[in-house]
Amino acid sequence: EIVMTQSPATLSVSPGERATLSCRASQSVSSKLAWYQQKPGQAPRLLIYGASTRATGIPARFSGSGSGTEFTLTISSLQSEDFAVYYCQQYNDWPPGDSFGQGTKLEIK
């Protein structure tokens, strides 16, 4: 079973600054890594898949990088609407199993 670990648990950043969120897999998932954003009371929204491909309608300030076991989500200039919880998810496993990280809460500094 692949375990996904996100860090930090909480990240405090000022609007307009850059945020860097990390996700580590316990074994290689190649580039089969997705990122989701979840705001309070809302369903998750797909941001990134294939480690670096933005989903439809996702602003260019969101970027993903990495492969193998180490991944990063970068938000280049934080907007007020970006403060949320972010989850990484591996989809290298099939049949599927536990796939989500525990989340990183991005809060306003």
Place this chain on the structure above:
Amino acid sequence: EVQLVESGGGLVQPGGSLRLSCAASGFTYSNYWMSWVRQAPGKGLEWVATIKQDGSEKYYVDSVKGRFTISRDSAKNSLYLQMNGLRDEDTAVYYCARAAWDTSMVFDFWGQGTLVTVSP
């Protein structure tokens, strides 16, 4: 516009049963794998179950195997989750989610969720 609308949540006693439904619209439902993902209060996301387009393949997280059954009805554009033997730890918001492509666990559209509370 893709829409997924869950229903059927509520309060149930431990050991009880509940059937969740998800009504899909705005896309060709029969072309997509579908899944249920849950989120316990204040916790992270947990994949629960996945079903192939024709229902011939189904997968479950270990903690629900033998208790939950995922199914679908393409004539009604609907996804279901029959939950039996409910436990306190099954308390969560249950989301219906569409897989972005075949045998994929990437979920490109989600419903708004339905809350299941298991309590005496």
